[in-house]
Amino acid sequence: MGVGKVLHDHSGHAAAFDHPRGYDLLAEVAFLGRRREMFLRLAGLAGVRPGDRVLDVGCGTGYLSRILGALAGADGQVTGVDPAAAMIEYARRRAPLNCTYVVGEGQSLDLPDESFDVVVSSLAVHHIPDEERGAAVREMFRVLRPGGRLLIAEYRPPAHPLLARLAALVTGPAMRHDTRALLAELVPQAGFRVEDRGDLPVALHYIRASRPAA
Numbered sequence: 001m002g003v004g005k006v007l008h009d010h011s012g013h014a015a016a017f018d019h020p021r022g023y024d025l026l027a028e029v030a031f032l033g034r035r036r037e038m039f040l041r042l043a044g045l046a047g048v049r050p051g052d053r054v055l056d057v058g059c060g061t062g063y064l065s066r067i068l069g070a071l072a073g074a075d076g077q078v079t080g081v082d083p084a085a086a087m088i089e090y091a092r093r094r095a096p097l098n099c100t101y102v103v104g105e106g107q108s109l110d111l112p113d114e115s116f117d118v119v120v121s122s123l124a125v126h127h128i129p130d131e132e133r134g135a136a137v138r139e140m141f142r143v144l145r146p147g148g149r150l151l152i153a154e155y156r157p158p159a160h161p162l163l164a165r166l167a168a169l170v171t172g173p174a175m176r177h178d179t180r181a182l183l184a185e186l187v188p189q190a191g192f193r194v195e196d197r198g199d200l201p202v203a204l205h206y207i208r209a210s211r212p213a214a
Helices: 020-030 035-046 063-072 085-093 130-143 161-171 180-189
Strands: 053-057 077-082 099-103 116-122 144-155 193-200 204-210
Touching: 020 035, 020 085, 035 063, 035 116, 035 144, 035 193, 035 204, 053 063, 053 130, 063 077, 063 099, 063 116, 077 085, 085 099, 116 130, 130 144, 130 180, 144 180, 180 193, 180 204
Parallel strands: 053 077, 053 116, 077 099, 116 144
Antiparallel strands: 144 204, 193 204
């Protein structure tokens, strides 16, 4: 969902996400002009196939979900959820026919049990209050069908201490911590089977998992 301290408040909730066009511009800068490349890689890691029902938790402007929609095809369906109404409205205006968007929070999804083949979440977990992150991952498990696939991608601080301090000044308090250990704990605790973890070149790490078949 988010990069940049100008887009985040101290509570962990969206603060200035009522400027989606500015958010997209900031994201292009933050990914050093490689945003599309990184999100195409995330889409590939998610393993979306034609006809899949996909949920994008913390979809923001719908950038990733539109890519996923192309993979799901005309017989598939992508649903994006985000707490920021302005982001959802922006995403709706750009949505292909197989993408729909709703206002909602990851820790309390108003969606049926076992209703998706794939659940993805990119740069959203760090915006959820600390005490509710476990609930958000459990919600992802609940709405995913048995045998379904999960991909969570989050911010990865630079390894070099000086670069990490500089990045912290730009990104703000929500993104100063490395969430790799947190996700490695929360995802299996929710019931998922972890299949793969790794880093992407520009400030991202990911974890892939599946919901065990019944």
